[in-house]
Amino acid sequence: METIRKFERVCEIIDHNQRNAARLIPILQAVQAEYRYLPEEILTFVATSLGISPARVFGVATFYSLFTLKPKGKYLIRVCNGTACHVKGSMGLYGAIVKKLGLREGEDSTPDMLFTVETVNCLGACGLSPAMVVNDEVYGQLTPQRVSDIVDEIVLKEAQNESDAHGA
Amino acid sequence: MNGTFVFIDNKEIPIENEQNLLELIRKARVDLPTFCYHSELSIYGACRLCMVQVEGMGLVPACSTPPTPEMKVSTNTEEIRKMRKIIVELLLANHSQNCPTCQKSTTCQLQALAKRFGITKVRFKNQLREMPPDESSPSLVRDPNKCVLCGDCVRICSEVQSVGAIDFAYRGAQTVVIPSFGKALDQVECVNCGQCARICPTGALTPKSEVDEVWKDIHNPSKVVVAQVAPAVRVAIGEMFGLPPGTTTTGQIAAALRAIGFDKIYDTSFTADLTVLEESGEFIKRVTTGDRIPQFTSCCPAWVKFVEQYYPEFVNHLSSCRSPQQMFGALAKEMLSSELNVRPEDVVVVSIMPCTAKKFEAKRPEFEHDGVRDVDHVLTTQEFGRMIEEAGLHFKELGPESFHMPFGFKTGAGVIFGNSGGVSEAVLRYVSEKLTGQKHESYEFTSVRGENGIREAKLSVAGNEFTLAVVSGLGNARRVLDRIRSGEAHYDLVEVMACPGGCVGGAGQPVFSDPVVRRQRTKGLYENDRMLELHKSQDNPYITELYGTVLGEVGSHKAHELLHTSYRTRKRILDEDVSISSGDEKSLDISVCFGTSCFLKGSQKLLHDILGHIRSKGLNARVNVNASFCFEKCDKGPTIKVGSRTIEGCTIEKAIEAIKREGVALAEEVRQNV
Missing domain, CATH: 3.40.50.1780 (Rossmann fold)
Incomplete structure (x- = not known):
């Protein structure tokens, strides 16, 4: 029933934006907030609803790095690789996370879709460098040990949620 | 604006109804080079080949600069000539080098400009990331390795033909002109008219040869x-x-x-x-x-x-x-x-x-x-x-x-x-x-x-x-x-x-x-x-x-x-159903049309009511619900499909009845299997 809710939400988003093609970007942002990525068939649906071609929607969705057409994990880790963070060893942090999650070359998500890791060019938190963001939470002055601990904490929290759900 | 002049390379040229400098310059019989300017399309200003020097304004693109009286325009300064050469050289450095075997050879505008500007050597290292050409269409071949990103094809497809089968995607050095989701040309709404190939200045879009x-x-x-x-x-x-x-x-x-x-x-x-x-x-x-x-x-x-x-x-x-x-x-x-x-x-x-x-x-x-x-x-x-x-x-x-x-x-x-x-x-x-x-x-x-x-x-x-x-x-x-x-x-x-x-x-x-x-x-x-x-x-x-x-x-x-023959209605893009709810393997398929016409006739409300019915009867595990695009019955919408039956002018009552009818059969089948 989760997908039904999401689809009804997409219809609402489009209606809320008056089915106006000029509001494509806010529509895509809202859709991505719902699905955590932009599924192909939903983009086609959006295009049809707005009376524009799917190729145009695809163009907009691929132009902005904010949008993603690939499903992302429940926890999106963005390691800052702006100049300040880079100098303070952000790539070492990135390497530590990749190793911790056991990701292979070319992979950015764990098979259970719990984590996705990527780099961004400056979070604007240079004072906290090296920094990263997990979903909406900012972490600063990180070390490889610290990022490894953060991952462990999330895994632990998830495991607890799971057992709570089963216990209930 | 009539009765006034601009000066193009010191020649007085009367402004008649020209909307931009480029038209005036061409009227003055100076063949200013362009890739992205076509009188039948909107002005895009991307190729920068039509840059001219205007006194008091510096370098401006002629295609998107409106003429004003007494404007003094130079089309052939040393700076402009150098710049044009560099633009063409840069395009060549990111271009397939197989000119002799290209279909567009001798009618290619990039080739013609290279010759016209006397470019005998490209000073930049070739940076082309070779991509496979799309030969899926029976009519056209799209070779991204020869694309100069002028956007002529994109604009003729959407502005003149109102199809929009291809568009720009990705950004920066990764930019390409492709059909939606990177699909093959024969999988999308391309009608094969080939106007994109007619207007393409290079060999990036060409008719498919059967010679x-x-x-x-x-x-x-x-x-x-x-x-x-x-x-x-x-x-x-x-x-x-x-x-x-x-x-x-x-x-x-x-x-x-x-x-x-x-x-x-x-x-x-x-x-x-x-x-x-x-x-x-x-x-x-x-x-x-x-x-x-x-x-x-x-x-x-x-x-x-x-x-x-x-x-x-x-x-x-x-x-x-x-x-x-x-x-x-x-x-x-x-x-x-x-x-x-x-x-x-x-x-x-x-x-x-x-x-x-x-x-x-x-x-x-x-x-x-x-x-x-x-x-x-x-x-x-x-x-x-x-x-x-x-x-x-x-x-x-x-x-x-x-x-x-x-x-x-x-x-x-x-x-x-x-x-x-x-x-x-x-x-x-x-x-x-x-x-x-x-x-x-x-x-x-x-x-x-x-x-x-x-x-x-x-x-x-x-x-x-x-x-x-x-x-x-x-x-x-x-x-x-x-x-x-x-x-x-x-x-x-x-x-x-x-x-x-x-x-x-x-x-x-x-x-x-x-x-x-x-x-x-x-x-x-x-x-x-x-x-x-x-x-x-x-x-x-x-x-x-x-x-x-x-x-x-x-x-x-x-x-x-x-x-004589017959026609069929066809989907614009293959595989575009949106799965909304899935039951188990033996489930009944219900598709609700979300095409424009059915949408206007209330298919969104109908889907909402059907989902409400399924929820209230606890049928979740027994049905798959999809939103589909067009069952080709637009005059009689909203249309839904329950199992193999298409129901036109559907109401929630009709839908429930159809689900019930199919539901009985389904229950029997399930019973037999058990």
């Missing part, structure tokens, strides 16, 4: 290779051999085909004459009974696909007549094997067409019988020109020869089919005599001729008032269809050709960008008509004979078998 297959059949002694030549080819192919546009070369074409090795040479104008009789017969029948009016012409395969995918409610308005190309193919396969005493599979029909969509049309499943295609190969005018070159023929010097009878004999009505308005005029020439029962001396209906993409004509024939629309360009067709749908406009007959100006402006024709070329070809076809002895399809003696010996009468059973 090799044709040579192979010509060299095969057991095959009888038959050519049919479309009307628009005869006034254009000369351009490839230095003749002015519009020069009629029918005799040279026949001679060249014979020299190349074709066994029989026929004229598609013959079957155009046949189309006139069948289509007019259908029109008279429909208009007198008020059945499916307006009737739409069906000669243009890009237009047919356009209706099939965007206007399903109008599909049955298309004339059931096959296009002249396909009528020819069917007749040739039916008659020639016995006449020439060869097996049907050894008769090879090759069309020479001004068109890329004809390649797609020939491959439609409707035109294949027992594994034998009615038309085996389709060559564009360009490809035929290349065969002439390959054979080493001096086209201009060839003595004119004639076509073979009977399919080589045509009237002027069959020849003007290549012009926008030609089909309508040819039909009028027949209908006016058929309805009055009298022969008329005159034959020209100039009211349907002209340059505009949408033309209307009102004619009174034997006491009947007919309103016609003559349309070229699919964007114009969309406007006309929307007005018909909303009830704003009423027509009896609507002629549509996908390419602006009709087939003379087709994408298979020799490369051109100046609209003057097309105008001269149009004129050439009308002159052809005047030069022929006969001007009305019904006067073609071989057509009369054909009805006597093979077809019976117009609209007969045999005529329907050979000369």
Whole structure:
């Protein structure tokens, strides 16, 4: 029933934006907030609803790095690789996370879709460098040990949620 | 602005109605280079080749700078010359280097500019990331390695044709022009008109070549290779051999085909004459009974696909007549094997067409019988020109020869089919005599001729008032269809050709960008008509004979078998259903149409109610719910599909009843399995 809710939400988003093609970007942002990525068939649906071609929607969705057409994990880790963070060893942090999650070359998500890791060019938190963001939470002055601990904490929290759900 | 001047390279040039400096500079007879400027498209300003120096403004792009009085413009300073060179060099550094084997070689604008600017060496290292070309389409090849990102194709597809099958995707150095989601061209809404290939300055979009297959059949002694030549080819192919546009070369074409090795040479104008009789017969029948009016012409395969995918409610308005190309193919396969005493599979029909969509049309499943295609190969005018070159023929010097009878004999009505308005005029020439029962001396209906993409004509024939629309360009067709749908406009007959100006402006024709070329070809076809002895399809003696010996009468059973077809509605993009709710493996499939028309008729509310019903009855595990795009029943929406049953004009009550009915069957099946 989760997908039904999401689809009804997409219809609402489009209606809320008056089915106006000029509001494509806010529509895509809202859709991505719902699905955590932009599924192909939903983009086609959006295009049809707005009376524009799917190729145009695809163009907009691929132009902005904010949008993603690939499903992302429940926890999106963005390691800052702006100049300040880079100098303070952000790539070492990135390497530590990749190793911790056991990701292979070319992979950015764990098979259970719990984590996705990527780099961004400056979070604007240079004072906290090296920094990263997990979903909406900012972490600063990180070390490889610290990022490894953060991952462990999330895994632990998830495991607890799971057992709570089963216990209930 | 009138009465004022600008100074271009110190010459006074009067401002008339020019909207931008580029037009003024070209009026001053300075050929400023451009990739992305076309008078028929919006201004894009991306290629930066038209940069000029304006006193007080510095360097500005001429295409997007409006002229102001007394402006002082220099087009050839040292800085500008250097900059142009660098732009072209940078484009070359990111470009495939296989010019000698490129289809666009010698007509490529990048190649021409490199030569014009004297670029003998590219100072930058080649940075091209080689990508595979898309050869999925039967009509076109898209080679991203040759793209200069001028966006001409993107704009002609969306602005002129209102299709938008390709667009820019990704950004920066990764930018490409591709169909949605990086799909292959044959999986998306491309109608194969090829206008993108016509306007592409390089070899990034080209008509797909079938030259090799044709040579192979010509060299095969057991095959009888038959050519049919479309009307628009005869006034254009000369351009490839230095003749002015519009020069009629029918005799040279026949001679060249014979020299190349074709066994029989026929004229598609013959079957155009046949189309006139069948289509007019259908029109008279429909208009007198008020059945499916307006009737739409069906000669243009890009237009047919356009209706099939965007206007399903109008599909049955298309004339059931096959296009002249396909009528020819069917007749040739039916008659020639016995006449020439060869097996049907050894008769090879090759069309020479001004068109890329004809390649797609020939491959439609409707035109294949027992594994034998009615038309085996389709060559564009360009490809035929290349065969002439390959054979080493001096086209201009060839003595004119004639076509073979009977399919080589045509009237002027069959020849003007290549012009926008030609089909309508040819039909009028027949209908006016058929309805009055009298022969008329005159034959020209100039009211349907002209340059505009949408033309209307009102004619009174034997006491009947007919309103016609003559349309070229699919964007114009969309406007006309929307007005018909909303009830704003009423027509009896609507002629549509996908390419602006009709087939003379087709994408298979020799490369051109100046609209003057097309105008001269149009004129050439009308002159052809005047030069022929006969001007009305019904006067073609071989057509009369054909009805006597093979077809019976117009609209007969045999005529329907050979000369008519059916259409289907089609999805724009394959695999686009949205899965909303899935049950287990044995679940019942329910699809709710979310096409535009059903949406307006309340499919969103209906889906909401159906989901509510499923939830309240706890049927979640037993049904799959999808949102789909178009079940081709748009006139009777909202439409849903429950199992294999399509329910039109669906209400929540009807839906629940259908689910119940299917649900019982499902329950039994489940029970049996348990």
